[in-house]
Every structure is written in structure tokens, then in C-alpha cells.
Amino acid sequence: MDKQYYVYIMTNKNNDVLYTGFTNNLKRRVYEHKNGLCKGFTKRYNIVKLVYYEIFQDSYAAIAREKQIKGGSRRKKIELIEGVNSKWKDLYDKI
Numbered sequence: 001m002d003k004q005y006y007v008y009i010m011t012n013k014n015n016d017v018l019y020t021g022f023t024n025n026l027k028r029r030v031y032e033h034k035n036g037l038c039k040g041f042t043k044r045y046n047i048v049k050l051v052y053y054e055i056f057q058d059s060y061a062a063i064a065r066e067k068q069i070k071g072g073s074r075r076k077k078i079e080l081i082e083g084v085n086s087k088w089k090d091l092y093d094k095i
Contacts, residue, residue, distance in 0.1 A: 005062035007069060008053040009081060010042070015088050017045045018077050022066040026053060030092050049090045052081045 006026040010019045010033055019042055023029040032038050034048045041047070056062035069077065081088065 002057055003059075005056040005059045006053050007056070007062050007066045009051055009069070009077060010047045011049050011051050011088070012046045013048065015049075015051075017047065018074065019045070019047045020066060020069045020077070022062055024059070026050075027092075027095050030095070034092070049088075050092045050095070051085050051088050051090070053091065053095070 003024060005022065005024050006029075007020070007022050008026060008030070010021070010030070011017060019033075021029065030050045033042050036043050054062075054065060056065065069080070085091065
């Protein structure tokens with residue numbers, strides 16, 4: 001099986017703080033965020049809800065996409081999320 005890489009956006013319960021990340025194991029990484037196992041920003045702001053993700057076969061493409069999303073405005077991130085998840089539901093159970 002080919003490796004997969006993920007770029008994802010998570011938020012807090014009120015949807016007012018956004019976090020963009022990159023991983024090769026989305027289920028594990030989101031679990032870590034949800035359970036406060038990641039120190040720093042995501043723990044401080046209680047980032048617990050997966051609201052957007054993209055799948056890549058190439059790690060370099062995924063990293064480039066992560067940087068592109070991080071460099072974009074908040075409005076662009078919201079447009080990405082609402083394009084596939086208009087109600088901002090937690091997608092964790094679907095991965």
C-alpha cells in the first residue's frame with residue numbers, strides 16, 4: 001500500500017481558532033490533538049475538532065499545500081472548510 005500524507009485544518013469547539021497541520025497518520029494525529037497530547041498552540045487553544053483535510057500520495061506536495069494554506073487568509077481557510085463541510089462538523093469519525 002502506498003503511503004498517504006494529509007494536510008488538515010482543526011478548530012476549537014467555538015470554531016474561532018484555526019490550526020493547519022501536516023501528518024502521515026491523520027487518525028493518530030487528530031487523536032493526539034483531541035486528547036491534549038500535543039503541547040503548545042493546539043493544547044493552549046483546545047484545538048479538538050477536525051473540520052477539513054486533503055490526502056496526498058507525495059509528501060513534498062502535501063508540505064507545499066500546507067504552506068500554501070497557512071500562508072492564506074483566514075477567509076480562504078473558511079472557504080476551504082465550508083466548501084466541503086458547511087456545518088463545521090467534526091470529521092474524525094469519518095477517517
